[in-house]
Amino acid sequence: MAPPRRALLLGLAWVAAASLASPAHATEAPRVEVHTVARQRVGVGLTLDGVLEAVQQSTLSAQASGRIAQLSVKAGDRVRAGQVLAVIDDRETGAGVQRAQAAVVQAEAEARNAQAHLQRTRELRAQGFVSQAALDTAQAQADAAQAAVAQARAAQAQAALAQGFTRVTAPYDGFVLATHAEVGDLAAPGRPLLTVYAPQPLRATVQVPASRAAVAAAATRVEVRLPDGRWVQPTGQTRLPAADPVAQTIEWRLPLAPGDVGAAVPGHTVKVRFVGGQEERLVIPARAILRRGELSAVYVATASGAPSGFVLRAVRLGADLGPDGVEVLSGVQPGDRVALDPVRAGLAGAQPVAR
Structure with a gap:
């Protein structure tokens, strides 16, 4: 006997013996619903x-350069939108924010001085003590001072934005899928730090x-x-x-x-x-199939009056056709009745019953 066939028969014998050894009700034989195998038109395809x-799913990267000072999450952690996930050393950007704030204070002071000088020049011009050219010069100095204030405030906003780039935050509620850096690593614009989804x-x-x-x-x-x-x-x-x-x-x-x-x-x-x-295929319900490792089998109802209500039979399966069932290539024929509960069908004395 060829080894593959011997192994298959031994597997069937083992399943049958295990099934017969299962306890059955002493007062009533198990009754198992059966399905009549038939060819039917089913949807087929790829x-x-x-x-x-x-x-x-997003891979978060740094927008500023520096050492990673803090990494507050790990793979699998749940995060909320806006939560700080990593912090990059911000001492340099912090100093830049302070410089920008000082520049704003200086520009505002110079603007107040220029505005006061303009007001005095207007009064003197009204009394005829200064020329129109002096008034025009004072007006230009006041306008330049106001422009300097606007420029300093823009630089302050830019410095604050740069400091914000040292904080890597979650874009939405989700989970951390992976981390790509550790505390102490050098972060650079475009280098991945975390992946969230x-x-x-x-x-x-x-x-x-x-x-x-x-x-x-x-x-x-x-x-x-x-x-x-x-x-x-x-x-x-x-x-x-x-x-x-x-x-x-x-x-x-x-x-x-x-x-x-x-x-x-x-x-x-x-x-x-x-x-x-659609094509015509021989199919059976997926729940009728008994799987033991690489073995696929079904319990087929025997003829009326037989001592055992079911016999175990190996089958070769084809494509899984979804709700339509599973295609059977060999092992059963149209008209065979297969048990819809193969576990109960293997109990001693189990008898088929039509649905």
């Missing part, structure tokens, strides 16, 4: 692996081979299978207009409704199915 991504909304991203792009584009329905096994439909779809020159794939982005995501988080793998038509 199924690919995808990944969940956060729609809002918002937990909602999420989207499924899938790379469609360029050779199958036409199939995906012609799909009448797109479905996403989440990590918990549920199939949901995206709220929209975006296909990038260019293919990756190396991988020769086209990226599709499929936003998901917040209520459909459940406990899924960015990074989880999903299945994306592009349904483009």
Whole structure:
């Protein structure tokens, strides 16, 4: 006997023995609903692996140079919009703010002096003690002093803005995905410090081979299978207009409704199915399949009057067709009745019952 076939039979025997060893009710044999296998028209198309991504994900960088003096968060921490995440040494920018404040005070004092000189010159001109040229000069000096005040205040605002660049804050409520620097590292404009993301909304991203792009584009329905096994439909779809020159794939982005995501988080793998038509396939409900490692089997109801109500039979499965069920390539035939609860079907004395 070939080794693969011997291993398969041993696996079936082990599952059958474990099932028969399970306790059954002494007073009444378990009754298990069955499903009659038949060919049916189901939606078929292209199924690919995808990944969940956060729609809002940002890599925060420094806008000022200096040593990182404080890093107040780590990967996995929850943050609020406006929360300070990192602080860069601001002694230089602080000194710049003080210089700018002193310059404003000096410019305002000079402006007051120039304004007082202008007022005295006007009075003297009215009495005829000074010429018009002296009055014009005083007016020009007062205007220049006011312009100097405006310039000093602008420099003060610029210094305050530069000091603000030493604080890296969260742009929105979310979580820290990763940190790219440590306290003491040198920060520079454009160097990444942290990556943050918002937990909602999420989207499924899938790379469609360029050779199958036409199939995906012609799909009448797109479905996403989440990590918990549920199939949901995206709220929209975006296909990038260019293919990756190396991988020769086209990226599709499929936003998901917040209520459909459940406990899924960015990074989880999903299945994306592009349904483009219908074909006749032999399918069974997914809950009828018993999986033990690499073994897939179903409990098939025996003929009426047989001592055992079910017999375990190995099956070879095809594509997961979502709500329509799972395609069966071999192991069962149309008309066979399979148990919808394979665990109860393996109990001693279990009998089939029609739904």
